[in-house]
Amino acid sequence: MDRLLWVDLAAGRTRKTRVPEEWKSCYLGGRGFTSRVLYDLVDAHVDPLSPENVLTVATGPLDGTLSPSSGRFTVGCKSPLTGLLGDANSGGHFGPELRFAGYDAVIIQGRARGPVYLLIDDDHVELRDASHLWGRGVFDTVSALEKAHGSDVKVIAIGQAGENLVPYANIMAAGHNAAGRTGVGAVMGSKNLKAIAVRGSRDIPVADDERFLAKVRECHRKLIADPTYADFSEYGTLILVDIAQASGGLSTRNGQLGLFEHYEDISSHVYQDTYKLASKACFSCILHCKNYARVASGPYQCENMGPEYETMVTLGSRVGVGSLAAILKANQLANDYGLDTISAGTSIAFLMECSQRGLIDERYEWGDADFVIDCLRKIAYRDGIGAFLAKGVKAMSREIPGSEGFALHVKGLELPAFDVRTGKGFALGEAVASRGGDHLRALPNFELLSKTREEGIRWFGSPDCVDPYTENGKVPMVIWHENYGAVCDSAEICKYCTFATYAVMPKDVADLLTFATGRAYSETDLLTIGERIVNVERVFNLRCGMTPDDDTLPKRFLTEGLAEGPAKDVTVDLGRMLPEYYSRRGWTLDGVPTREKIEALGIEVKGVA
Numbered sequence: 275m276d277r278l279l280w281v282d283l284a285a286g287r288t289r290k291t292r293v294p295e296e297w298k299s300c301y302l303g304g305r306g307f308t309s310r311v312l313y314d315l316v317d318a319h320v321d322p323l324s325p326e327n328v329l330t331v332a333t334g335p336l337d338g339t340l341s342p343s344s345g346r347f348t349v350g351c352k353s354p355l356t357g358l359l360g361d362a363n364s365g366g367h368f369g370p371e372l373r374f375a376g377y378d379a380v381i382i383q384g385r386a387r388g389p390v391y392l393l394i395d396d397d398h399v400e401l402r403d404a405s406h407l408w409g410r411g412v413f414d415t416v417s418a419l420e421k422a423h424g425s426d427v428k429v430i431a432i433g434q435a436g437e438n439l440v441p442y443a444n445i446m447a448a449g450h451n452a453a454g455r456t457g458v459g460a461v462m463g464s465k466n467l468k469a470i471a472v473r474g475s476r477d478i479p480v481a482d483d484e485r486f487l488a489k490v491r492e493c494h495r496k497l498i499a500d501p502t503y504a505d506f507s508e509y510g511t512l513i514l515v516d517i518a519q520a521s522g523g524l525s526t527r528n529g530q531l532g533l534f535e536h537y538e539d540i541s542s543h544v545y546q547d548t549y550k551l552a553s554k555a556c557f558s559c560i561l562h563c564k565n566y567a568r569v570a571s572g573p574y575q576c577e578n579m580g581p582e583y584e585t586m587v588t589l590g591s592r593v594g595v596g597s598l599a600a601i602l603k604a605n606q607l608a609n610d611y612g613l614d615t616i617s618a619g620t621s622i623a624f625l626m627e628c629s630q631r632g633l634i635d636e637r638y639e640w641g642d643a644d645f646v647i648d649c650l651r652k653i654a655y656r657d658g659i660g661a662f663l664a665k666g667v668k669a670m671s672r673e674i675p676g677s678e679g680f681a682l683h684v685k686g687l688e689l690p691a692f693d694v695r696t697g698k699g700f701a702l703g704e705a706v707a708s709r710g711g712d713h714l715r716a717l718p719n720f721e722l723l724s725k726t727r728e729e730g731i732r733w734f735g736s737p738d739c740v741d742p743y744t745e746n747g748k749v750p751m752v753i754w755h756e757n758y759g760a761v762c763d764s765a766e767i768c769k770y771c772t773f774a775t776y777a778v779m780p781k782d783v784a785d786l787l788t789f790a791t792g793r794a795y796s797e798t799d800l801l802t803i804g805e806r807i808v809n810v811e812r813v814f815n816l817r818c819g820m821t822p823d824d825d826t827l828p829k830r831f832l833t834e835g836l837a838e839g840p841a842k843d844v845t846v847d848l849g850r851m852l853p854e855y856y857s858r859r860g861w862t863l864d865g866v867p868t869r870e871k872i873e874a875l876g877i878e879v880k881g882v883a
């Protein structure tokens with residue numbers, strides 16, 4: 275524990291150091307560490323696919339304990355897709371295993387001369403030849419490493435997409451948990467690093483086990499008592515397909531519509547009754563939102579971990595596909611190739627709309643499931659049309675005049691499933707998120723959960739913040755979610771535990787951390803840590819060349835109302851939220867953190883106003 279593992283791929287050397295105390299007290303772990311490494315070690319102008327980029331895999335201080343839903347890890351680097359800060363967070367069992375081996379983070383520098391994988395077996399660390407794995411899919415790679423080193427090793431790996439430097443390639447944990455945004459898999463591929471296999475045998479020390487266990491039980495009781503627990507643990511995130519359709523925000527045909535005519539075919543209940551075999555969970559999680567599914571026969575026959583909401587939409591309604599079996603197959607293939615389903619699906623949807631509008635000569639039809647599935651392979655191999663799709667929506671739209679307005683990205687990162695016209699807090703969160711068009715930085719589900727106006731006042735000082743269709747009262751709510759979200763990502767607690775249920779709150783996390791580590795944390799301490807991380811990321815992005823003009827949304831969401839449904843004619847007015855957001859953040863009118871703010875947060879001053 276408490277160790278950093280440094281890997282110099284060019285020299286083939288590794289070394290171990292203690293985690294600096296200041297990192298732990300000011301950044302916790304996980305995303306806090308990955309962003310701090312970027313801030314300290316990565317030149318903002320570096321080519322993301324060059325050896326100078328640094329890839330950090332970081333766990334959190336609760337990883338490997340019984341703390342609820344806290345077995346995640348974060349991978350960070352400069353993103354090849356956005357040219358800005360990149361990171362991705364994943365569940366599964368890899369994070370705890372890395373801590374069992376005695377490491378809080380692995381910091382990977384340079385580029386190996388040929389394909390290698392990193393084997394970590396407690397104190398034994400070794401770079402091994404991976405020539406026999408190069409070219410193979412994620413599932414095959416994981417199986418081969420389990421066969422070679424024992425079925426108890428936990429593996430993260432890239433597929434063909436990462437090898438071929440697709441800028442939205444994932445790193446996959448155990449084959450089906452995706453560290454899946456901003457192209458961290460391409461950076462791993464650029465380093466000729468195919469996989470990391472880890473096994474650990476250490477116990478995780480807990481400073482006050484009696485009070486820690488009592489707190490864990492209290493959190494479990496609160497989670498189970500929460501009104502969303504029953505549905506979420508039964509249907510997982512797929513319940514959001516139903517919620518999105520009901521609110522008129524089920525992204526359909528690249529966001530031209532918010533109601534999907536084949537919704538009944540892809541609803542969570544149909545999925546449950548037709549294909550789902552079992553619920554599954556990440557390490558130490560009683561929410562068990564994941565699912566295992568089988569398509570028993572037909573052209574889309576497959577059996578694997580099933581899709582989440584994001585995939586169900588971006589490879590489903592967003593491309594017009596209403597066949598659950600086809601979506602399951604596409605999900606399986608994307609995982610095997612190591613592709614971000616949000617970016618891949620949205621790139622395909624963009625191409626289809628270009629075709630619909632006659633902006634390109636080729637004809638691509640909405641709902642053509644076989645075309646979508648074929649595209650995934652072509653993207654992973656950069657083959658034919660796949661080479662164009664592999665550029666991502668922002669770069670594609672630059673080559674197709676007249677398409678910018680419906681290119682669904684922010685800062686180069688393709689937008690997730692939720693249509694932000696039906697949630698103005700989400701709209702603000704995605705416009706300012708430090709990794710681009712991302713819902714998870716803020717994830718202000720509070721506005722979607724039918725909270726009362728009294729609850730709105732009590733939590734965020736505004737009765738209106740509970741109304742998803744208004745901009746009123748959203749800024750304090752989004753800032754709180756961003757700060758607390760950064761804490762969750764750094765403690766490596768799953769946000770479904772904190773923002774799907776609102777059962778585990780900052781005071782609970784402060785207690786869990788205090789009892790686990792022996793270091794006293796208050797709720798205020800944690801929210802300050804979250805604010806510090808948000809500011810470090812903002813400054814890094816500004817150093818990379820981001821401007822406040824990039825804090826925006828696709829024109830579609832700003833000017834085009836939806837044609838029907840509860841959100842009919844609703845558009846997003848960012849101008850009503852952004853100035854207040856910058857002001858409440860203590861940033862200039864141009865969205866630049868002031869020197870006073872940075873110094874007050876104890877951040878070394880580099881590139882601020």
Ligand code: SF4
Pocket residue numbers: 343344365366554555556557559560561562563564768769770771
């Ligand atoms: S809520 Fe779902 S994604 Fe989050 S830790 Fe639990 S099983 Fe994993």
